[in-house]
Amino acid sequence: MSPATEEEFVQLRLDHHRGVRTGVAEAVYAPGKTPGQCAEAVHGLLHGPGTGPVILTRADREQAEATLSRNPGGMSVQTGPDTAVLTWRTSPARAERVPVLTAGTADLPTARECEAVLSAYGVRPDLVCDVGVAGLHRILAEADRLRDADLVLVAAGMEGALASVVAGMTDAPVIAIPTSPGYGASLEGVTALLAMHASCSPGITVVGIDNGFGAACAAVRILNLGARTRGTTETITGSGT
Amino acid sequence: MSPATEEEFVQLRLDHHRGVRTGVAEAVYAPGKTPGQCAEAVHGLLHGPGTGPVILTRADREQAEATLSRNPGGMSVQTGPDTAVLTWRTSPARAERVPVLTAGTADLPTARECEAVLSAYGVRPDLVCDVGVAGLHRILAEADRLRDADLVLVAAGMEGALASVVAGMTDAPVIAIPTSPGYGASLEGVTALLAMHASCSPGITVVGIDNGFGAACAAVRILNLGARTRGTTETITGSGT
Amino acid sequence: MSPATEEEFVQLRLDHHRGVRTGVAEAVYAPGKTPGQCAEAVHGLLHGPGTGPVILTRADREQAEATLSRNPGGMSVQTGPDTAVLTWRTSPARAERVPVLTAGTADLPTARECEAVLSAYGVRPDLVCDVGVAGLHRILAEADRLRDADLVLVAAGMEGALASVVAGMTDAPVIAIPTSPGYGASLEGVTALLAMHASCSPGITVVGIDNGFGAACAAVRILNLGARTRGTTETITGSGT
Amino acid sequence: MSPATEEEFVQLRLDHHRGVRTGVAEAVYAPGKTPGQCAEAVHGLLHGPGTGPVILTRADREQAEATLSRNPGGMSVQTGPDTAVLTWRTSPARAERVPVLTAGTADLPTARECEAVLSAYGVRPDLVCDVGVAGLHRILAEADRLRDADLVLVAAGMEGALASVVAGMTDAPVIAIPTSPGYGASLEGVTALLAMHASCSPGITVVGIDNGFGAACAAVRILNLGARTRGTTETITGSGT
Amino acid sequence: MSPATEEEFVQLRLDHHRGVRTGVAEAVYAPGKTPGQCAEAVHGLLHGPGTGPVILTRADREQAEATLSRNPGGMSVQTGPDTAVLTWRTSPARAERVPVLTAGTADLPTARECEAVLSAYGVRPDLVCDVGVAGLHRILAEADRLRDADLVLVAAGMEGALASVVAGMTDAPVIAIPTSPGYGASLEGVTALLAMHASCSPGITVVGIDNGFGAACAAVRILNLGARTRGTTETITGSGT
Amino acid sequence: MSPATEEEFVQLRLDHHRGVRTGVAEAVYAPGKTPGQCAEAVHGLLHGPGTGPVILTRADREQAEATLSRNPGGMSVQTGPDTAVLTWRTSPARAERVPVLTAGTADLPTARECEAVLSAYGVRPDLVCDVGVAGLHRILAEADRLRDADLVLVAAGMEGALASVVAGMTDAPVIAIPTSPGYGASLEGVTALLAMHASCSPGITVVGIDNGFGAACAAVRILNLGARTRGTTETITGSGT
Amino acid sequence: MSPATEEEFVQLRLDHHRGVRTGVAEAVYAPGKTPGQCAEAVHGLLHGPGTGPVILTRADREQAEATLSRNPGGMSVQTGPDTAVLTWRTSPARAERVPVLTAGTADLPTARECEAVLSAYGVRPDLVCDVGVAGLHRILAEADRLRDADLVLVAAGMEGALASVVAGMTDAPVIAIPTSPGYGASLEGVTALLAMHASCSPGITVVGIDNGFGAACAAVRILNLGARTRGTTETITGSGT
């Protein structure tokens, strides 16, 4: 066996048809990859048979620059001090009302990631920040928005109580995203994840800790169902061609 | 303070309007309640202002008999050797295609609970049993059903791998239900819950361990969205009147 | 060493002056003791130098009967199907407003234990049941009561979100009691305990899982502070003589 | 969606009335915020409708300087080598006796944070350091102080035994603060947290790991109760105007 | 392979020389064995080449009776309501001062097991019960006994603080035994085990949860060292011949 | 005792005969050792009585350079951005078919480590990357390779489902290697480890997290068995002389 | 949906070709199934297209009797006081030397289960009991057997040290089976599982807790490799026809 070269690491087995199969195209998760790997992986997806959005998540500055330079035309959304989501070939805008709520400032990077991925699929979420349950009037002020929503995403860390409260205020699907910021008993998001699963409000579903990307993908699946049942044959991923 | 009597325990604060607010009426969770408490709680819900389905979950034989005797007209679905779900005031049948998959026999009680609650809301799921990934041809044989589904529910314990595989075969929303049967490293469902959250297939959402009821409620919220976006004004819970 | 006899087990080293030292007399925890041990332990406390309340917690039917038979004049409060708290030498009634809230029916045994112990010290709590956050109007309807409270106790299991919400609605001290009922991700109360400690509402303090007794003792310490700062020299335990 | 700018992150939804509602004004938690965010958040609280203390916790040198420069008149208290608590609009001095105990040197940052927040509310705690139970004469020497205390706070890591011992020596409320320093079996404070909850001394309440801020808030709630029951209408937060 | 018979299960590979090698003879742990297996295992040890004590631990009534009937001359010590330690061929009495302390009544079965095993080796421990730290005067009253002790064993559950306090009051070796009784945050002894390992008092060693037998064996090893350094050639196990 | 010098740390007790005893020579684990210690340990093994391969695992650049400079003739295989496996005295090539599968790119360093160690023993594995179950066609495309394999190694993180699927597609031994990359609910490989142990596919065995070296050693033991049962007397380690 | 009947539960989706695909036929896991379900599942496997062994694991007395009565000709092996493994259509005897070691008596049920499943495939293991490392001479006495073994299985609970010692004494593949008996810090087998994965002896692979069945399946896969590499075309499962 000859020694491994860096190029060798780039030979990823891309899954070009995933968009057709699952309604969600393969995204590239940047952490642990070199800038060059990120750039090549995105390039491969953009020039393969797929036609839907292409997404690079959790890219640092160096990864973002290398990938944008190799693949012009991408849109970059800052999700944290040194993190961005990049998207190419985004879908046309859609009309669903999808509030993305955060309990506190620390949940913003996760909510931003979720928002950026949804935007790539044409969904234009309403970011509603800092409505944690310690000051209940804040979420009560959003009661109409929740009642009229098609789907609600809730990013909350610490005790994650916001998801339970929201699920009691709307009949829309509620996707809860536990977040890791917090300290001590927050256990890096495990407390919020457990609390959301133990919620007394029935009908909440939960994604992984800090997984704004996964929450957005689940939302796209659900909104696709709504679009399909409207009698239109096109699906979200098809609309991107 | 005078000593507590058993009657006193029954004075539950029922939440009659939950159906209107959340699309899911309050259900009564039987474990830990006396047969009398179960019977009275259901009675209160049936004779309050609500109009949607009323559900008693995880009732043992004695609880089921007492509650049915006090509240005639209920339907009982056996979910395990000594457990049943009882439903009253069920909704008319709906047309969505909703497969409920199990990886193995041990997941059947949870899938049954999910199926019974969905049925109360008029959804008629297809129960597809024993399609665990150890014999991959079994789930591959269901590929068409998965492709055409409006929503898929997956009940799986042990390593919970079925959810990942299914999410790669459909663009429908996928709700994963970790189940507790198994031994040793299954950690009573915690392994499956973690594995489903760590899934490499994007867009899965997860409910609590063995929570067939919660999964059904989440499904109703999602299918309601589909119904609403079809342009019909009636929602599931409204159709029960 | 001669073999142990049952009598030998009863020779407990009672702590008669604890009431004077800590404002809370030694209570006897029934589980794991024989009916005879319970009866003798209470007898020893009643006939020692102490003058405050004497309490037997979590007694089953047999333990309760044996102890009441040996020590007449006790008051028994049923806290669950087969569990009771027994109290002797209770203090005169006091005037503080102390709501004890429960999120759901399953929290009632813990709330009952808390209520019974408080009653032994003359505190007459208001038991406010089933105000969990899934139906937010229920706790909102108690806003005045919370605003006027001297101290609030919150018993909640599952995700324990009620404590966070309550702490945002009152400036009174809030003692949170995580409870163990629930299933799956509730982890027998650990989820609620963690969530209460990770609460986004500052100023909550927490006691152990299902520890209605400990919560009541903490409440007595706090209310004693209020009584002392009023300029009265008597303390709660002193008032029992 | 246009890309996020740093300014956008600052648009926090401040909760100006929290002081009136809960007796504790909203504090700003510095970690994870930029210096600019810290400065703006404090500025917003100082120029809103609230009148009580404003607090910035766990600020590093850069955050502290930026916030003090934007908001002159703040007082800075060093709580660790590179951490400070900043307070503005502090309340007039009060007379309660509130010892803050530490088991060892490593608990000092947490005790300092607690002390600084109490001081903002006019409480002047007595910091009593290094009275861990390994040398029992040290805490025994404080017996009078504990007996006369209105409230006791105990910061202890490792096995957290000091809280149990203290609670047996006073009838005042005892708030235990588990701290994270230590190694191996200390599990970053989890051992102390569990031990404090499992304490054999009844009537201890516990706050989160290293949560000196939360302990101080709980103390303010309790001391407010004492002040209110003295017949004075003013509360702590009111006294700051 | 022919089907297994019960007799086959009895063919244990006894370790007759363990007493010579380790100073502690092989004991038989009863749980999970049939009465017949217990009886035969003890019989094998008594009639093999070993000469030291033979011990059966945690025997229920049926196991104890079968084993005593097969092996007359044993001494039975009740360690709990339905548990006993049985010993044969006990060593002559020794003179060391070895207090065995318990924090509360619930630690008694573990302390009893420890006491019974020590007695088999000729050590006559002083059982000192109910000296938990919640009432500090109780352990302070034993200060002389601790100062003069050759070795101290401390059985404590819940927060396990007694071990830390005791280790600060004596220069003798201290063996801490975490016990499992308790509820909620006690985590079946894990909290006490962690707390004892995180103790601020240096020089404590710890054995497994409820392991009174193991603690006694460790004590015998240590006391043997003392005996050997006195210049006497006989060791404890040798004195049994 | 004189102060320790760095040289003193190098005096490792090498185990030269391990290759003869276990079929696997002692390898040197680089992390935590100085470059000098790595170099000397390898030198000692190369100049001792052993004749099989000598391996240095997880060496960083500095460790690798120092060890190669002291011990010329080694082969270096890059396993990650800054990690390499170095091997000396590798065995002649063998003929078994041993696919090493990865679920995703993040599993590559572990698979590389496994591959490098196998190569040192003459085994030439086929590295098959990115065949995770989210796109099932990828592993289905490898069905023939799996059917014809002599042994299969599967490196997978996150939910680890690939091992279950593979074990259902081949009758060869399957060794599963959980990997730590991933975030949130992956729990640094613990989720994958638990999932692999809870697999519904019988006959999987598992090695430690990220333990590509251990998996390769287990593979060598198994392939040695195959070689031995073929009637050839030479074993792998013997063939290195 | 009509109520479920017991018959409905029996409609298992049997996987008749698993034997051909994986070398191990589908076994039926009895716990959680009714006696009738066990009997029908075995019947289905025996009368389907498969030709290899059919196995029922962990059957209690009632399950065993019902299944044997419905399917005559099975062999029953008692693995514990009330547990048996039943096998039908066992393979002809093979010649490999496969010691199955136990550390103590409590590991016997797991070792028995492993032995019974191996026997169904024609492997005749040597059961070597009670060779735990506390008396090292016991395992040293088996040195020749270990050196000559084709494969070694080690069932050990508590600290699981036997696997590490054995792996250092043989070059055969070693499969470690952690067992759950033990108390306190054994954590029901988790401690042994972790210890085996953290072993300092390279080349151990591990199966799930108490999973004697899984260990036997892994052994069959490995021994099949040996058989195949001998140049014989028949595999174990094929030899059953």
Add this chain to the structure above:
Amino acid sequence: MSPATEEEFVQLRLDHHRGVRTGVAEAVYAPGKTPGQCAEAVHGLLHGPGTGPVILTRADREQAEATLSRNPGGMSVQTGPDTAVLTWRTSPARAERVPVLTAGTADLPTARECEAVLSAYGVRPDLVCDVGVAGLHRILAEADRLRDADLVLVAAGMEGALASVVAGMTDAPVIAIPTSPGYGASLEGVTALLAMHASCSPGITVVGIDNGFGAACAAVRILNLGARTRGTTETITGSGT
């Protein structure tokens, strides 16, 4: 409250009589303290009423230099690449035979810490390195040394099996020290700690993870017992005057 100055942090409450009370003088734990705090704490102990050894543990280079400069005459022992133990006023040499064993190189820093602290008390341990159970001949070669030992300390990480093996080879007291090096399933020493507590060898006691200091203190207590029982009145700490 005036802002804290660094000097204020130094005012530690030293425990000068601890040596007399416990046989072990107070040591200073360096991590988390400034160089100045370390220097002053040691100075305070050296010039107080105590007469025994004074110890600074886990000092980095800067802490060590500052403390030695302020307190000349100390001895520094390097325990790791950047860690040292410093000792002043060490006791005269003693004669006990105390092997300190390590399983592997990674356990050396902990063993060194233990050795340095023992040396301060005059004990001259024999450091026996790299005798892990993977190569059993290494520990068997030390059989005589173990048989003749007065006390044995075992530092082992990963699966910690060495302690079980050693305890079966000697009748001396055995103190096990779990160490944190290792990766994956080692869980930073928790696996070794649990395994040592679950050991099948009776009579092992365990100290905290990496706690070489605590192990040495426990050893001193035990050796003091031996010294005392020899009829000499002096104890170790007394011999330092």
